[in-house]
Amino acid sequence: MRHVVVVGASAAGLAAAETLRRTGFDGTLTLVGDEPHAPYDRPPLSKQILSGAWTTGQLPLRPQADLDALGLDLRLGTAATGLDLTDRTVRLADGSHLRYDGLIVATGVRPRRLPGDRGAHVLRTLDDALALRERLRPGRRLVVVGAGFLGAEAAAVARGLGAQVTLLEPAPVPLAHAVGTEVGRLLSRTHLDHGVDLRTGVTVTGMADGGVRLAGGEVVGADEVLVAVGSLPNTEWLADSGLPVGDGVLCDAYCQAAPGVYAAGDVARWDNPLFGTSMRIEHRTHAAEQGMAAARNLLAAPEALRPFAPVPYFWSDQYGTRIQAYGFLRGHDEVAVVEGDLAERRFVAAYRRGDRLTGALAMGVPPRAVRAWRQAVAGGAAWREAVGAAAA
Incomplete structure (x- = not known):
């Protein structure tokens, strides 16, 4: 194996690249990322970056010297646009083609949008976080659509900055599907105790002049709107490639999606033998762990493949x-x-x-x-x- 391509330059992709080098791969290693920034940490975006506690210089996952030491063919600011499994070729937005012997897909997710929500903020990239941070000031009215962990963290930070926050959630109890009704109610009370106008059981039908419109016609006034209603795996570039896709890249217990092709991080749906079910996990620590596992299995002999059976972990900081x-x-x-x-x-x-x-x-x-x-x-x-x- 002389050329490995890793598509996705965030936590999973970087962990895969580092593991390949540590495991002894000394061939050409191409790391492709659609953002212009070197690999950076995403969890602080909705916390330390949004609050202004961190500068952007604290976000990179590795110092530049460490990246240089990996000897990468680094393609930043260039998205992958297609995959040919037969020719083992990845097509890039700049028109170039990358031939590979091994491929790791780590293209992550993108925010789910609401119909007609142009002008609303989302929070996935560094640029997203900086754009929202610039607009948050004492007295500004922020409406957050979606009371999941991302929306909740942003609401907490905005309150800390003095903004007036309305948090809109379609479910009767935020996060009940994930953490249970009682814990969900407790998290709701925490928002209320800190002055957030939390409204549950409401449906946002679209943007309106000066705010967002609810089913029934009410307009909730806002200076800024953040849409945090979940995410979608970035698999469109794999259409017609023959790689199995369904709410992510479909993999076996070894993170393998096809011969010589593995997936890791938010975009990967794999069979976790520890729980006996297929899952796709969007957590920072998980992304790095799966990137390492995919890289090891890509280089391993068939008899040395190891199933990826982690205990997922996540955290959230609020108030x-x-x-x-x-x-x-x-x-x-x-x-x-x-x-x-x-x-x-x-x-x-x-x-x-x-x-x-x-x-x-x-x-x-x-x-x-x-x-x-x-x-x-x-x-x-x-x-x-x-x-x-x-x-x-």
């Missing part, structure tokens, strides 16, 4: 409190508070699916308080044993 979670919380059958108290906003909640512990979420507690639960999830702990031990 000075960290929320952290391990495991696969979606589709849970039961939630139980196993440490602390919801009312005090210092707790650990465990999540059950079937007869097994599948996740844990903590708020306002040190990281060590939840790491033991990660180990239990990784070990496939039975629900009764795990929760019973916590209650004993």
Whole structure:
């Protein structure tokens, strides 16, 4: 194998490139990114960058000297536009073609938009964050459409900057599908306590002069609008390539989508043998871990392939409190508070699916308080044993 192409120059793509070099690959290594910036960290965009606590110089994932040491053929500001599996060729927007022996797809996701929301902000790239930050000042009215973790973080930062914030969410309880009704209600109360006008069970039908329009005709006034209603995997460039696509690039347990083609990060949907299900995870730590796993398997002999079976991890910072979670919380059958108290906003909640512990979420507690639960999830702990031990 003499030429590996990695498409996507964020956390997953960079981790893949670094792993290829560490594993001994000394051929041509091309890293393609559609943004003009060197690989940078995305979680701080909705927190430290939006608040102004960080400068853009603190975002790069690696110093320039470390990138130079990888010996990359770095193609920044140039999107991939097509893939030919037969000829093993990636087409780029500048008209060039890259022949590869191995390919890792790490093209991430893009924000989902609302019909006619031109003029509204989204928050995915550095440029997005800087554009919104420039508009947030004391007294400015910000409407955030979508009360998921991204929208919630942006709302919290905007309140800290003195903006008037209205948070609109179609579900009766924000995030209930992911974290459960009781935890979702607690997070809602946190917004209300900090002066956010949280409106649930409402549907935004489009933009209006001076704000956004709700079903029923009401216009919610706004100086700025942030749309945070989820994301879509960047797979359009793979149309007609023959690579299996469906809510992401479809991979097996080894992150392989086709012979010599692997996927990693937000764009990859793979079979996680730890949970026995297909999943696509949009978390920063996961992206790096999967980038490393995909790179190792790309170079490995068939008998040395290792399934990628992580315990997903994510965190969110809101109003000075960290929320952290391990495991696969979606589709849970039961939630139980196993440490602390919801009312005090210092707790650990465990999540059950079937007869097994599948996740844990903590708020306002040190990281060590939840790491033991990660180990239990990784070990496939039975629900009764795990929760019973916590209650004993």
